[in-house]
Amino acid sequence: MIYIKCYRACLSLKHRRTFTPVKMKGVYQQKLILLKSYKMKTFFKLVPSLILPMLLVFTFIFTYKGWEEKEIVIAKLEKASKNVDHSKFAELQKPFATPQEMTAACLSCHNQRAEEIMSTAHWNWSTPDTLSDGRVRHIGKKNVLNNFCVGINTNEMLCSGCHIGYGYSDKNFDFHNPNNIDCIICHDNSGKYKKSKGQAGMADTTNLKEMAQSVGPTNNKNCSKCHAMGGGGNNVKHGDLDMDMTDQDICTKDIDVHMAKDGADLNCSQCHITSHHQIRGTGPMTNSTSLHNAENRATCTECHTDRPHNNPTLNDHYNKVACQTCHIPTYAKINKTTVNWDWSTTGLRNGEQFKEEAPDKMKKSDSGHGTHTYGKNLKPEYFWWNGKTEVTTLETQIDPTKVVDMNALHGDYSELDSKIYPFKVMRGKQPYDSKNNTFVQIHTFGPKGSGAYWSDFDWDKSIRSGMEYAGYPYSGKFAFVETRSFWPVNHMVSPKTEALSCTECHSQNSVLAGLNDFYLPGRDRNNYLDWAGKLFVLFAALGVIGHSILRVMARKRNIR
Amino acid sequence: MKKVYIYNKYNRFWHWTQAALILFLVVTGLEVHGTMKLFGYQNAVTYHNNAAWSLIVLIIFTIFWDFTIGEWRQYIPTFDLMTEQIKYYITGIFNKAPHPTHKTKYTKFNPLQRMTYLGLKLMIIPVMILSGVLYFYFFNTIHSGTALDLQWIAIIHTFGAFVLVGFVLVHIYLTTTGHTVTSSVEAMITGWEEMSDEDAKYAIEEGLQVKINEMKKEIRSSNRDELLDVALRDVEAKFGYTHDSNLRQAVDHSGIGYFKINSQGRYTEVNEGWLNLYKCTALSDVINQPIALNRDESDRKVVEDIFTTVMQGKTVQSGEVKRTCKDGQVGYHTFTASPVLDENGVIIGMEGFIIDTTNQHQ
Numbered sequence: 001m002i003y004i005k006c007y008r009a010c011l012s013l014k015h016r017r018t019f020t021p022v023k024m025k026g027v028y029q030q031k032l033i034l035l036k037s038y039k040m041k042t043f044f045k046l047v048p049s050l051i052l053p054m055l056l057v058f059t060f061i062f063t064y065k066g067w068e069e070k071e072i073v074i075a076k077l078e079k080a081s082k083n084v085d086h087s088k089f090a091e092l093q094k095p096f097a098t099p100q101e102m103t104a105a106c107l108s109c110h111n112q113r114a115e116e117i118m119s120t121a122h123w124n125w126s127t128p129d130t131l132s133d134g135r136v137r138h139i140g141k142k143n144v145l146n147n148f149c150v151g152i153n154t155n156e157m158l159c160s161g162c163h164i165g166y167g168y169s170d171k172n173f174d175f176h177n178p179n180n181i182d183c184i185i186c187h188d189n190s191g192k193y194k195k196s197k198g199q200a201g202m203a204d205t206t207n208l209k210e211m212a213q214s215v216g217p218t219n220n221k222n223c224s225k226c227h228a229m230g231g232g233g234n235n236v237k238h239g240d241l242d243m244d245m246t247d248q249d250i251c252t253k254d255i256d257v258h259m260a261k262d263g264a265d266l267n268c269s270q271c272h273i274t275s276h277h278q279i280r281g282t283g284p285m286t287n288s289t290s291l292h293n294a295e296n297r298a299t300c301t302e303c304h305t306d307r308p309h310n311n312p313t314l315n316d317h318y319n320k321v322a323c324q325t326c327h328i329p330t331y332a333k334i335n336k337t338t339v340n341w342d343w344s345t346t347g348l349r350n351g352e353q354f355k356e357e358a359p360d361k362m363k364k365s366d367s368g369h370g371t372h373t374y375g376k377n378l379k380p381e382y383f384w385w386n387g388k389t390e391v392t393t394l395e396t397q398i399d400p401t402k403v404v405d406m407n408a409l410h411g412d413y414s415e416l417d418s419k420i421y422p423f424k425v426m427r428g429k430q431p432y433d434s435k436n437n438t439f440v441q442i443h444t445f446g447p448k449g450s451g452a453y454w455s456d457f458d459w460d461k462s463i464r465s466g467m468e469y470a471g472y473p474y475s476g477k478f479a480f481v482e483t484r485s486f487w488p489v490n491h492m493v494s495p496k497t498e499a500l501s502c503t504e505c506h507s508q509n510s511v512l513a514g515l516n517d518f519y520l521p522g523r524d525r526n527n528y529l530d531w532a533g534k535l536f537v538l539f540a541a542l543g544v545i546g547h548s549i550l551r552v553m554a555r556k557r558n559i560r
Numbered sequence: 561m562k563k564v565y566i567y568n569k570y571n572r573f574w575h576w577t578q579a580a581l582i583l584f585l586v587v588t589g590l591e592v593h594g595t596m597k598l599f600g601y602q603n604a605v606t607y608h609n610n611a612a613w614s615l616i617v618l619i620i621f622t623i624f625w626d627f628t629i630g631e632w633r634q635y636i637p638t639f640d641l642m643t644e645q646i647k648y649y650i651t652g653i654f655n656k657a658p659h660p661t662h663k664t665k666y667t668k669f670n671p672l673q674r675m676t677y678l679g680l681k682l683m684i685i686p687v688m689i690l691s692g693v694l695y696f697y698f699f700n701t702i703h704s705g706t707a708l709d710l711q712w713i714a715i716i717h718t719f720g721a722f723v724l725v726g727f728v729l730v731h732i733y734l735t736t737t738g739h740t741v742t743s744s745v746e747a748m749i750t751g752w753e754e755m756s757d758e759d760a761k762y763a764i765e766e767g768l769q770v771k772i773n774e775m776k777k778e779i780r781s782s783n784r785d786e787l788l789d790v791a792l793r794d795v796e797a798k799f800g801y802t803h804d805s806n807l808r809q810a811v812d813h814s815g816i817g818y819f820k821i822n823s824q825g826r827y828t829e830v831n832e833g834w835l836n837l838y839k840c841t842a843l844s845d846v847i848n849q850p851i852a853l854n855r856d857e858s859d860r861k862v863v864e865d866i867f868t869t870v871m872q873g874k875t876v877q878s879g880e881v882k883r884t885c886k887d888g889q890v891g892y893h894t895f896t897a898s899p900v901l902d903e904n905g906v907i908i909g910m911e912g913f914i915i916d917t918t919n920q921h922q
Contacts, residue, residue: 049573061611311606316698554653554654
């Protein structure tokens with residue numbers, strides 16, 4: 001009570017002009033402020049409490065880009081300073097009559113390498129594949145079908161032009177003879193080595209000594225010779241593997257940041273890391289449900305880590321989106337690629353062979369091949385994929401009423417290890433056994449009278465020959481079925497400025513329109529909620545407007 | 561018409577920062593939702609996240625502030641005057657009726673506001689923050705173990721956004737229902753709200769009443785002696801003058817020693833002069849020490865006798881006594897000792913003065 005009395009005494013002093021208030025807690029200060037005559041605070045008085053904090057907060061909002069600053073590791077393997085000079089070796093000084101003799105000379109020094117080679121898919125064109133029920137089967141180029149030239153059986157003379165061996169002319173090829181290995185096709189550093197076309201991979205024998213002396217590490221040209229030229233022409237098969245990518249004048253950073261000289265200038269084998277001749281990276285066309293095959297991939301993350309952006313939200317995309325999806329917005333950037341092969345338009349016209357080509361060269365037809373449609377600067381199509389595919393062989397039962405997927409992709413949103421990948425989708429129409437509902441092996445390449453379609457132009461003979469050779473039944477009835485195959489686009493990575501922007505997926509006209517098994521912000525919304533929300537806001541606004549009109553009217557009435 | 565201080569600085573900072581952040585979140589959120597285009601999608605997402613983190617920090621600070629300063633009481637819901645408040649908005653406002661509730665620093669909100677803001681604080685904002693955090697950390701939370709997708713999180717988050725937009729619209733409109741159309745907004749900016757004379761008087765009186773109540777509570781809960789001292793010192797400070805300060809100065813200048821001993825026979829207070837006479841340097845050497853400090857056998861007995869006498873209610877005025885100083889020197893002084901009484905007249909100690917007589921003794 002005394003305290004209060006004291007304060008009252010103090011308070012009574014407020015009338016004194018000489019009195020200067022001392023900062024004290026409580027009533028006294030409050031009273032003084034309340035009685036102080038009010039002055040509008042100036043702008044500057046608001047600066048410390050309102051404007052400055054707001055400026056700080058919004059500076060933070062507009063400048064802060066995330067807290068992930070990770071260094072991007074670019075693996076650039078040291079190239080050996082100087083390769084072994086094979087031209088100095090005594091073993092390679094003699095002329096070689098046959099390519100097999102040359103291989104024997106190679107193996108006389110590299111004496112354990114033949115075993116390695118002979119266990120690779122490059123040699124066997126077949127790898128063991130463990131099915132989900134534990135059965136092991138062998139799949140590979142030998143027996144897997146595609147919707148380009150369909151399959152190799154009966155056509156080995158032509159197809160094995162890309163085999164790393166000599167003389168793979170039919171299914172009786174001796175896969176156990178090490179001298180049949182073609183070392184030079186991968187190790188030629190002169191750029192002059194040639195396999196003769198249609199000769200089962202036999203080498204041009206004119207200058208074998210020089211070839212043997214010019215060997216060295218593999219380079220981009222060695223690999224591209226087969227992998228870019230597959231399907232019968234440059235870039236036609238994959239769409240993202242082009243012979244011109246090995247040409248430093250044509251391949252700029254805009255084409256492929258990894259292979260361009262002004263880019264990372266990488267060799268194929270720097271990503272497709274190779275150990276004991278086992279090369280990392282298995283194609284999805286010849287790959288199946290096998291875990292081994294699905295995991296044997298060369299991945300972006302080996303160099304770039306799985307959180308390479310400094311924006312955490314971008315990095316989170318890696319959970320569901322493959323790097324390639326954003327970073328390869330277009331493929332077939334240099335040369336055209338085949339997007340459709342229709343075998344059903346084959347055949348002679350009035351007993352004569354025909355050949356047609358559209359003026360823009362994007363469509364081509366002839367008696368032997370049917371119709372090819374090409375595309376250039378294409379946008380990939382996007383699908384969920386967990387790395388596994390369901391390959392098609394002559395045993396596979398198909399449903400011809402639908403478009404048949406030659407390598408159906410496994411995975412969807414609900415699978416935690418599935419991601420969205422970009423694909424080149426190859427479409428086509430090819431013969432199948434319309435009674436047994438299986439695909440058929442077509443015999444295309446061969447001399448007249450052998451049943452080869454490109455010589456005899458008779459589908460029934462061609463199929464009969466192919467199926468007999470492969471050892472599968474043929475009912476005698478065939479028709480053409482529409483097919484699709486999926487070729488993941490992994491090369492032709494664009495500079496980061498060209499990567500897909502957010503709104504190419506996160507918008508109403510999303511490139512992912514086909515993948516609607518999940519909620520994608522910006523593309524998807526709940527329409528009921530949106531309408532309800534808009535109505536709610538509208539009613540609030542109408543209420544506000546109505547109430548204010550009534551107030552204005554009431555005020556006028558009151559004034560009157 | 562008067563202006564009354566209603567919103568303090570933190571209050572205003574918090575309100576406007578939150579308002580700006582929520583509006584900004586709505587705009588960037590609509591862009592992420594695909595409704596409009598403004599900053600570009602990636603920027604919109606980044607800004608939205610940054611603004612959300614800023615808002616979370618602000619809200620945590622504000623909750624802390626609410627509880628330390630007692631502001632949380634503003635949000636205690638009540639049905640008192642609720643119907644009156646609703647009636648005011650439906651009819652009264654058109655008939656120039658007075659506001660049914662008063663706005664003061666301590667009751668800023670009317671019952672409707674209390675309900676709405678409490679709902680916002682306990683329902684909408686936590687739901688928005690939780691769904692937003694789940695949205696942001698979707699791949700580390702929902703999607704890491706199950707294959708559930710974003711849909712329900714997105715729906716809840718969007719629903720909350722619509723509610724907030726509706727709230728903001730009505731909220732802004734209702735600011736125009738103050739004393740004048742702009743008085744509420746102006747008050748939120750400057751802190752000073754324009755009011756009718758009657759309202760202002762009420763607000764000021766309530767302000768005072770609250771402070772007095774707080775003071776009373778404080779007095780009830782604290783030590784009276786201390787409070788008296790504080791009050792006296794405060795008053796002295798205001799006047800710049802005290803009665804006993806002169807006396808104290810006079811005693812100090814004279815070199816006379818003053819001492820006070822409690823009923824246990826321990827020193828509770830001595831002055832500068834006493835310390836000098838006993839050659840002590842610090843109060844801590846003496847305070848709480850027994851009366852027999854630094855005395856030899858015979859002196860101790862004398863002193864204890866005196867203490868006993870005084871504690872029986874007698875005043876002792878002694879002749880010369882011997883003292884042993886802290887450094888071992890011997891001095892002489894004369895002294896007085898009288899009992900100290902509490903307000904009920906009970907003896908609670910002894911106090912007195914000593915005057916040095918060492919020179920005369922020699």
